[in-house]
Structures are given as C-alpha cells and as structure tokens.
Amino acid sequence: MSATNRQIRLAARPVGEVDPEDWEHCAGPVDEPGPGRFAGRTRAISLDPAMRGWLDDRPSYLPPVGIGEVMRAGSVIEVTASDHPDFQPGDHVVGTFGVQEYVVSDGRGAMKIDTSLAPPSTYLGALGMPGMTAYFGLLDVGALKDGETVVVSGAAGAVGTIAGQIAKAKGCRVVGIAGGPEKCAMLTDELGFDAAIDYRADDVRKALRRHAPDGIDVYFDNVGGDILDAALTRLAMHARVVVCGAISQYNNDTPVKGPSNYLSLLVRRARMEGFVVFDYADRYAQAARDIAAWIADGRIKVKEHIVQGSVDDFPETLQMLFRGENVGKLVLELV
Amino acid sequence: MSATNRQIRLAARPVGEVDPEDWEHCAGPVDEPGPGRFAGRTRAISLDPAMRGWLDDRPSYLPPVGIGEVMRAGSVIEVTASDHPDFQPGDHVVGTFGVQEYVVSDGRGAMKIDTSLAPPSTYLGALGMPGMTAYFGLLDVGALKDGETVVVSGAAGAVGTIAGQIAKAKGCRVVGIAGGPEKCAMLTDELGFDAAIDYRADDVRKALRRHAPDGIDVYFDNVGGDILDAALTRLAMHARVVVCGAISQYNNDTPVKGPSNYLSLLVRRARMEGFVVFDYADRYAQAARDIAAWIADGRIKVKEHIVQGSVDDFPETLQMLFRGENVGKLVLELV
Structure with a gap:
C-alpha cells in the first residue's frame, strides 16, 4: 500500500485543559497484517471523558498514555486484509485501536460486530x-x-x-x-x-x-x-x-x-x-443483550453526536466533551 | 430533698470552637421520681466528639440540643429512689441522662449495669x-x-x-x-x-x-x-x-x-x-459479650482518661477531646 497512516500521538502531558500543542499529528506507514494478524481501516472513534485521565502520569486503573504513543481510543474498524482465522475482510471490529486511520491487530480485546443490527457508533456507545x-x-x-x-x-x-x-x-x-x-x-x-x-x-x-x-x-x-x-x-x-x-x-x-x-x-x-x-468484562454479553432488548422495545432511545472528519479532528472534538457541547455519545466518524 | 441539681445547659450555638459563654451553669430543683419513675445521682459522664455536632442547628441523626436545654450526654447514675419495678435504690444505670447531678427517668433507654464486673466508666467506653x-x-x-x-x-x-x-x-x-x-x-x-x-x-x-x-x-x-x-x-x-x-x-x-x-x-x-x-441496638448485647470476653482474655486493654470533678467542669473537659489531650475514653467522674 502506498497510503500513509495518519495518527494522533501524545506530544506533551497537558496541565489543566488539553492544549493543541499537546498532540502530534503524524503520518506513519500502513503496515501489512503479518502472520496471525489482521489489518483494517478505522471507521469511527470513541471520545470519552476518561481520556483526560489517561493523559496524566499518575497511578490509575490503566497506565498513562506514553509521550510519543498513539492516543488510546476505542474504535470500530473495517477489516481490509487478514491472516487471522476469526476476522475476514469486510468484517467490522470494535477494540482499543487508538486514534489512527489504519490498524494492525492480533485480535486481543477485539470483537466482531454486526452492523446490520446497529451502526458502528452504537457499538461505541449504548452497546459499548x-x-x-x-x-x-x-x-x-x-x-x-x-x-x-x-x-x-x-x-x-x-x-x-x-x-x-x-x-x-x-x-x-x-x-x-x-x-x-x-x-x-x-x-x-x-x-x-x-x-x-x-x-x-x-x-x-x-x-x-x-x-x-x-x-x-x-x-x-x-x-x-x-x-x-x-x-x-x-x-x-x-x-x-x-x-x-x-x-x-x-x-x-x-x-x-x-x-x-x-x-x-x-x-x-x-x-x-x-x-x-x-471488571465486569465476563458479563458484558448479558448487559449488551439487555440493553439491545430495551433499545428494540423503545425503552432506551440511543442518543449519538456524530462528528464527521479525519483523525486530525480528534483534539478539537475531544474538547467538546469538556465544554458540554455533545448530546449523548460523541463519536468521530472518519469520512 | 433540699439539694440543688447542678446542670449544664446550652446557652448559645457555638460558631467554630465551643466558647465558655455557650454554656449556662444552672442550679435546678431535685425532682422526686413520681409514679413509674426512678431518681438517681450521676456518677460518671461521658464526653464524646459527637457532642460537638449535637450543638449545631442542622439536620443530623439526632435533633440538635435546644438552647436552654440540659446538655445531652451518656452517663452512669446510681439510683437513690424508685417507683419503677426494674430499678432499685443502689442500682447503677447507664443512659442518656444529660450533664446534671440528679436525674429522674421513666427507664426508657436506661440499662442496669453490674459494677462488680467493670467500673461505671467502662460502661461509657469499651462496653458502651x-x-x-x-x-x-x-x-x-x-x-x-x-x-x-x-x-x-x-x-x-x-x-x-x-x-x-x-x-x-x-x-x-x-x-x-x-x-x-x-x-x-x-x-x-x-x-x-x-x-x-x-x-x-x-x-x-x-x-x-x-x-x-x-x-x-x-x-x-x-x-x-x-x-x-x-x-x-x-x-x-x-x-x-x-x-x-x-x-x-x-x-x-x-x-x-x-x-x-x-x-x-x-x-x-x-x-x-x-x-x-x-441502628445496631438490637445487637449491642452480643457485641458487649464479645468485647467483655476480649477484655477478660487480655486481647483488649481498656484505656480510660478519668477527670474527677463536678458538672461545672464539663465544658473544660469537653475541650480536651478537641485538643487531643485524652488517651482512651474520656469520662468526667463526679466526686
């Protein structure tokens, strides 16, 4: 492939509000999947308040994102090539793939989703x-x-x-x-x-x-x-x-x-x-079934706030959360 | 009886630290017990950090002590006269009898104690x-x-x-x-x-x-x-x-x-x-038995800080709690 992989990396630890300069906009190579792996293109990126905590260098429930690392984010990707038995080209997969356009994964923590039941964004929100x-x-x-x-x-x-x-x-x-x-x-x-x-x-x-x-x-x-x-x-x-x-x-x-x-x-x-x-990972499936049933019978209405753009829009979109500008789940959809 | 009943009443709501002027030192009459009641003389008064909260006029787990009311306190009294079937002269009784020398009670919330097993102060501390x-x-x-x-x-x-x-x-x-x-x-x-x-x-x-x-x-x-x-x-x-x-x-x-x-x-x-x-009142008896057993086998050592004096020493003794001057249970023993 000759495409470049646009990525957002952490450039500096923010103090107080996250500053545009705290991010680095990079263009990396697009990797081939390699044995036992699959490659995909990012379709939708989740924006979460918890992300702010991941930027601080202090003990928490996850290690902080390292300086120079691709920003951690949940996302939905579409598989483009695969040497992994469980994932085929065309599959949509949700996982913690980071803020980047192209992804290679060994499948750990990744889950295939059915986009005929709900759009990718919903697997980052009500069903995520x-x-x-x-x-x-x-x-x-x-x-x-x-x-x-x-x-x-x-x-x-x-x-x-x-x-x-x-x-x-x-x-x-x-x-x-x-x-x-x-x-x-x-x-x-x-x-x-x-x-x-x-x-x-x-x-x-x-x-x-x-x-x-x-x-x-x-x-x-x-x-x-x-x-x-x-x-x-x-x-x-x-x-x-x-x-x-x-x-x-x-x-x-x-x-x-x-x-x-x-x-x-x-x-x-x-x-x-x-x-x-x-901590509840072994019960996610049951919770998702319950929530899906409530969505189906109208007791839960799904509210999503979808921003269309590129990974370069991630920093500005993240700020919407802290300004209270989103209603429901905030998602950056890559177009 | 011709004795007077020395009492400490709340004169004003303290702001911050309790001031000597927030208390009124009174001499009331010594009441006769009357039908179904008993009378007693206070032997030991409990001093508790929670008392500070009882002085504030705000919703809490007990109503505040009213201005002009005898200060609320746990104490041990010795019964001097009784028309109550469960309490006889010479009995020692623990209850919320207030900061005063003489008490009349209908027995509600009062419990007879055995001072041959432990001194009155311990019924205000480890066993209280x-x-x-x-x-x-x-x-x-x-x-x-x-x-x-x-x-x-x-x-x-x-x-x-x-x-x-x-x-x-x-x-x-x-x-x-x-x-x-x-x-x-x-x-x-x-x-x-x-x-x-x-x-x-x-x-x-x-x-x-x-x-x-x-x-x-x-x-x-x-x-x-x-x-x-x-x-x-x-x-x-x-x-x-x-x-x-x-x-x-x-x-x-x-x-x-x-x-x-x-x-x-x-x-x-x-x-x-x-x-x-x-909230645990219905299980006090079991707890007291457990604690008494640990005292008996030496696993719990009882620490008490006994100040001997009169009810007039209550305000100054209470301050010891907030200055950290007591070790173990602080009790004012009336002599």
Whole structure:
C-alpha cells in the first residue's frame, strides 16, 4: 500500500485543559497484517471523558498514555486484509485501536460486530463501554431497586442517557442534571426522565429538594464538584452514591474539589463507591443483550453526536466533551 | 430533698470552637421520681466528639440540643429512689441522662449495669457506645476479614483504641494514627498495634506507604481532613473506608474539607460508608459479650482518661477531646 497512516500521538502531558500543542499529528506507514494478524481501516472513534485521565502520569486503573504513543481510543474498524482465522475482510471490529486511520491487530480485546443490527457508533456507545458502564454502575454498584429515586449527573452524556433510561426501565423515578435548557428538554420530552435540572440556571440543591422530595436512593455521579456536593445534601437513608466519573474536575490544574458534604454518608447511613467497568468484562454479553432488548422495545432511545472528519479532528472534538457541547455519545466518524 | 441539681445547659450555638459563654451553669430543683419513675445521682459522664455536632442547628441523626436545654450526654447514675419495678435504690444505670447531678427517668433507654464486673466508666467506653461503634463500624460496615490491613485514625481515642484491638483480635495487621510520641508508643507497646504514625511529626502519606505496603483494606476514620486524604491515596483494591467521625472538622467555622482524593474510590474499586451506631441496638448485647470476653482474655486493654470533678467542669473537659489531650475514653467522674 502506498497510503500513509495518519495518527494522533501524545506530544506533551497537558496541565489543566488539553492544549493543541499537546498532540502530534503524524503520518506513519500502513503496515501489512503479518502472520496471525489482521489489518483494517478505522471507521469511527470513541471520545470519552476518561481520556483526560489517561493523559496524566499518575497511578490509575490503566497506565498513562506514553509521550510519543498513539492516543488510546476505542474504535470500530473495517477489516481490509487478514491472516487471522476469526476476522475476514469486510468484517467490522470494535477494540482499543487508538486514534489512527489504519490498524494492525492480533485480535486481543477485539470483537466482531454486526452492523446490520446497529451502526458502528452504537457499538461505541449504548452497546459499548458507556452502555456497560451505565448498566453495571447502576445495577451492581448502585444496587438499584425497583421504584427507587435515581439522580444522574452528566445526564445528557453517553453514560448518563443510558443510565437514566435503564433506571426508568426498572420503574424508578429519574431526575437528570445537565447543562442548558435544550439538554434538559431532551431528557424529559424525549428520554422520559421524570425531571431535569439545568445546573447552569437552577440552584441544584433546591431543585433536588423539589424533584426528589423523599431523598435520593441512588446518585449516579459523572461530574463531581459542586453538583456532587449538592446531591450529598439530599440522600435518602441507605443511599448509594456511584462514583462513575468527575468531568468537572478533570481539567483542574488545582487539586480536585473533594465533596465537602461527605459526612452526609454518616447521617444517612449511605455509601459512596467507585468502579471500573473492565471488571465486569465476563458479563458484558448479558448487559449488551439487555440493553439491545430495551433499545428494540423503545425503552432506551440511543442518543449519538456524530462528528464527521479525519483523525486530525480528534483534539478539537475531544474538547467538546469538556465544554458540554455533545448530546449523548460523541463519536468521530472518519469520512 | 433540699439539694440543688447542678446542670449544664446550652446557652448559645457555638460558631467554630465551643466558647465558655455557650454554656449556662444552672442550679435546678431535685425532682422526686413520681409514679413509674426512678431518681438517681450521676456518677460518671461521658464526653464524646459527637457532642460537638449535637450543638449545631442542622439536620443530623439526632435533633440538635435546644438552647436552654440540659446538655445531652451518656452517663452512669446510681439510683437513690424508685417507683419503677426494674430499678432499685443502689442500682447503677447507664443512659442518656444529660450533664446534671440528679436525674429522674421513666427507664426508657436506661440499662442496669453490674459494677462488680467493670467500673461505671467502662460502661461509657469499651462496653458502651464507643465500644459498640468500634465493633459494628469495623465488622459490619468495614466488613473486616481476617488477616487484612487495617488503619485507624484517632487511634488513641475511645473508639480508636477498641477498633484497633478488635482488628488485632481478628488477626489483622493494624496501623494507628495518633498525635504525639506518647500516644504512638502506647499503641504499639501497650495495645499491640503493629505500627503507629504520629500525624504531628510524620508525613502520613509516606508513613502509610511504609507501614501498609500492600495497601489499606479497611480505613476506620475518626478524624477526616488531611489524614483521610492521605489514607485515600493508599487504598488496596476493594477497600472499605468507614466514616465514623471527623473530629478535625467539627470546630470549623469554614466548610468541612472534603476528601480531595475521593476518586481513589474509583481507581481502587473501593467504597466509603457512614453509619450511626444506634441502628445496631438490637445487637449491642452480643457485641458487649464479645468485647467483655476480649477484655477478660487480655486481647483488649481498656484505656480510660478519668477527670474527677463536678458538672461545672464539663465544658473544660469537653475541650480536651478537641485538643487531643485524652488517651482512651474520656469520662468526667463526679466526686
């Protein structure tokens, strides 16, 4: 092949917000698959808030992306050539293939998908990591029970839209917290949330008192910061706070704002628990079947925000997450 | 009777540290017991960090002490007269009788104790609320397993000394955090802790790395603040953080310092959980039997700090808790 492989590599560790100069736009060779491997062309790249954490050189649930390495990302590729028995040219495959146009893989961590059932983007969203995160965070970590009151922050995002709709499917009262009137209207009018709180316009604490008058049984937190603190003041007895993420804090160049109201955990006999979705890998298949069934019967509506472009658009697209510009799963579709 | 009943009443809500002017020293009448009641004279009054919280006018697990009300306190009284079938003159009784010399009670929440088995002070400490708090906090909320690594803050206090020794009795590695070399020496030399960290002299984070090299499985927190934050950086996978109290924050006149490192809960798949000991009332008897057995076989050594005086010494004695001047259970014995 004479094509070049456009790649986005990490050039420098960002401090606070990620800067355009923290990325290197490279053109590498397009590799042949070689024995036991397959090659493919990237079709869709996932953009996730967790990516910000992967750029910091500190111990976490995954090693940091190294300086000079291709940026880690989930993506869907289309196989172009293969010496691997399980993958054939034309197959669509999801995996952690990185921000690059061409990929060679030995198949580890890769999974063939059926694009006749759902488009590639959905395998990066509702049927991918965000869907799994919502499912296990809510049902396992949150130990959700039918009829409880659930509050989801970052409710208009990839995980939040699914978490809220799973809670609705389980017969819960669901309140979403999101930024701006459009997102809030989408949550209630389109996704069936019982109420939505616009954290930019509303006093979140007062709004929670109004919309969760008997207290919050499960608080699914994607944002941290002041919204977490507000939710802590409204916990029901034996509440569960699911620590899924803290997007409000990821770009800090100062220490993370700890939840000042954490002593509510004592008063309300409540717990706050973190998790990493990878721990549930042996149950992904069941979760995907459940979510697919809810999509099929209309109880889950899939919200995706698809940006069409090239890998060079990755840095700018990633920033949309932190500016709250996406609704649902943000995907960069390569055209 | 012609005696007067010296009482300590709340005069004003403290802001930050409790001020001597926040208390009113009163002399009330000594009441007759009346039908179905008994009267008694206070022998020993419990001093507890939680008392600071009872003075604030905010929702909590108990209503605040009202302005003008006798200060709430656990105490042991000796019955002097009785029209109650279960309590006879000469009986010693533990209950929430308040900071006053003479008490009249209908017996609700009162329990007869055997002072031939242990002195009154121990029924306010190891066999009382602090003992119950350590027991249920560690074994139920902390879900302690044999052989785990346990870190206790406020380790030289009423709850901490018992929690650490219960963990030792369960075969755990136990690290205590306390203020000053004397307390630390007491923990290791007398109570059998595996290590002690002097938070006034040591870098707690580094010391935890040294003394809990494989991480902390259960962190029993009595103090909050910077020590909680240090412990969060050293959690083992699936760790449990037991939120028992936050004495470092109780006298704040600024917002509580939230744990900036709470996202460790996510990375370490850990949980932070609060509790209130009263919820375990139906299991106090079993806990007291277990603790009494460990005292009898020498696995728990009872540490008590007894101040002899009158109810008028209550305000000054209470301050000792927040200055870290007590070792073990602080009790005001009326002489």
